[in-house]
Amino acid sequence: MADKLISTAEVAKHTTAESCWVTLYGKVYDITEFLPSHPGGSRVILQLAGHDATEEYDPIHPPGTLEENLKPEALLGSIDPATIEEAPKKENTKSKLEDEGPPPMGTLLNLDEIEQVAKKQISEKAWAYYWSASDDLWSKSNNNSVYRDILLRPRVFVDCTACDITTTLLGEHKVGLPIFVCPAAMARLAHPDGEQGIARACSRFGVMQIISNNASMTPEQIVADAKPGQTFGWQLYVQNDRAKSEAMLARINKMSEHYKFICLTLDAPVPGKRELDERQGFKNASRVSVAAKGKNEPERPGGGGVGQQLFWGTAADLTWKITLPWLAKHTKLPIVLKGIQTHEDAYLAAKYAPQVKGIILSNHGGRALDTAPPALHTLLEIRKYCPEVFSYIDVWVDGGIKRGTDVVKALALGAKAVGVGRAALFGLGAGGQAGVERTFEILEAETATCMKLLGVKNLEELGPKHMNTRKVEQDIFDGDANLDKVGMWEKVRSKL
Template identity: 75%
Template sequence: MKMSEKLISAKEVEKHTTSDSCWVVLYGNVYDVTKFLPEHPGGSKIILQLAGRDATEEYDPIHPPGTLEENLKPEAKLGRIDPQTIAKTSGPETKEEKEEEGPPPMESLLNLNEIEEVATKRMPEKAWAYYYSASDDQITKSFNNAVYKEILLRPRVFVDCTNCDTSTSLLGHRVGLPIFVAPAAMARLGHPDGEAGIARACARFGALQVISNNASMTPEQVVADAAPGQVFGWQLYVQNDRARSEAMLARVNRMRDRFKFVVLTLDAPAPGKRELDEKQNFKNATKVASGVKTDDEPSRPGGGGVGQQLFFGTASDLTWKVTLPWLAKHTDLPIVLKGVHTHEDAFLAARHAPQVKAVILSNHGGRALDTASPPVYTLLEIRKYCPEVFDKIEVWVDGGIKRGTDVVKALALGARAVGVGRAALFGLGAGGQAGVERTLEILKAETETCMRLLGVQNVSELGPRHINTSKVERDIFNGGAGLETFGLWDKVKSKL
């Protein structure tokens, strides 16, 4: 401790718990955050719930290093907490004690459901609720996976499948798997290894990783130990304050040896109502009324939760006409559009090639609009109404992947790659980096088994002949191509 630093007693800190005078302890330092309350992206209530006490455990997993320095003036730091004044408590088993028990051997976990079950037991409840939650009644989340069970496989025999190659190319980069880690926020909520642990796991399999705009580590930290040739993408949520997004794009541009593309997320211009996540916001909140906010603080929808906090400030005014030209001014990296739900928007995306190199068919893992169609439906729509899209841009999908058979079915329908988000987070929660490695190991092995039993040696050989989609095709959109607003249908092919 520096000689000039003031020691402040815990009892003194406990007096400052209102919007007029709010102190918190972080990493042993005492901060006066009163003036910052209305500026906090998650709202003042989140901080006021932690006022007058040590907030490090809640703060650390969701804030990358440097956040304090960026948002608080130096004078906000009042001194150090006097360790002699902190009451020693004994209670139920702590998280640290629970960690000491250790996870089960990763090789004993045979599928992604078992990994999720272990993660649920080991992670803090707040982390589980954020990862697991989906919007409203979670119908879309459940259906994302259920629909794959409605697609049947058509194995061929008398085919030499001794060798099985799961490698492919994405945006011109060779990767070891047709499986990528989709942008998954707040990884350190579930385990200290965080996004960097996911990156190290991906390196073992040559898998691509898209790093979340809301990662709990800085992009520099995540890619610090990257393997030679390892491929990363950066997810972008455009902010109302465009300068913030422009600064992040500039930062990513400077790391283009690692970041090969930008994923512009479109499927969540507003946060979904994730009730499991929001419920966490009311726990241990007896000191603060649920509707409290400072006088100059904008209103926030819903009950809060990590999801609501992260989305506050996200722009909802993006358009084809304005946003893509704006992006072109600030980066020449390839653009991947995440959150395409319909064949019409896939068609429009293809018309913006070569700036747009790929789309990710996604409904945000069921976390935005409940009862939205699963990505498999959109794949079938594209095949039916505008199959030329597959030749113009790459089509990726995410949502609902639990088995290697799910991966193969998506690839057979024309997807170039399949993304997993929750699976990576639950792998992390189950065993840190080793848990993510086990997750990818299971998916790779199951994918190889499925390919061999279909009589396929390479992912490029997969096609509609390997699956029966009759049950699913009955339910896809049947309202016509709807592309006449982009030109006469008989001229569509030439326009692409």
């Protein structure tokens, strides 16, 4: 059957939930049986039914996805090349930038300029997924603007000829910059270099990279040419089907020479309402009813954007009491908890050291709960209510980083490292690996310049005395510390 030639006209007849065929990489598949279990719902596929779906499929799915999800008999044959009509030439509506390609990366002077170039280079679908955030985008915007409300306190008459911005994370991993790449999904939507291109850029600067659970390349591909000592973490979204998560953990355990920790994401047990992304799900609505779905298919929230698709199957029943002991059974790698948004949860996390070696203060880039606090608020909460946390575990932050001054402000207030997600993706979109390298060049230079102008020679000298946080502190939580209710976890910790 796999050698059978099938005409495009025959494929075009199968466009319903009762009989759905698509062409991928020149092969014809009957995916009718798979429709109800597709993470994004059947409507996403039905919009492409009867057509060549390769262009939509390829940037999103890593190799092996077809084999993992389809039965061998789903492959019906190959498309008959004699029946493929040449696509009509489209009117050239590209801008000069799109026509000629991006400018030299060295001419881009800040992350905003890189972002604007990326917007013109990548697809509308990719832009909508990367840029979108929840509801009214308040948290996304405030993640960045809150940094403007912290003022620097430079000291003068200090020899600042040299500045060392290297550091050590999780107690043992030396990195060249106090900056890491957050787990950002679907990098090949931005550029064919994908997550591996980001990894290669990271290697030049000694930057740590956390690989997304929903990467568009396999974990093996991404670290294939990693340099000795290059540090990676693996993001884990625990699945309702725990066997899938356990299989992935076993896979990552075998690559512990590269993957040094598991980053358990907690700030998005369900997807936020990202309207710009969801709207993309209706782009081909003329091909199929918006309400269409496969037989016996469960209801899915949202408009079927990329974000909604990726979250389908993610477990929402994680707890301190059950999930961390479960993880301990399936990996010896240290755990970093991503998505801490209160000092109480930071305090609880520290109680689970040394299994938990770090936390990331994050509101998911403003993509989960809108009006959730920016990481800087949580960082200041920890300083106010439970500063001992900094002595037990690494505290990292992400969200809103656009300048080296943002990096320095977070570090001065106790963060060990600062994460960038969209910035890496936009760098990739602007110029592939070279665009990501330019992103790090800018942040490295701005961070070092800020440190020198503060009169600080290394990260150890940097501290709260270099910051004026009064304007931000008026917005910090001012209730009861609420830390006398967690003694019960001492018993849990003793069992780990």
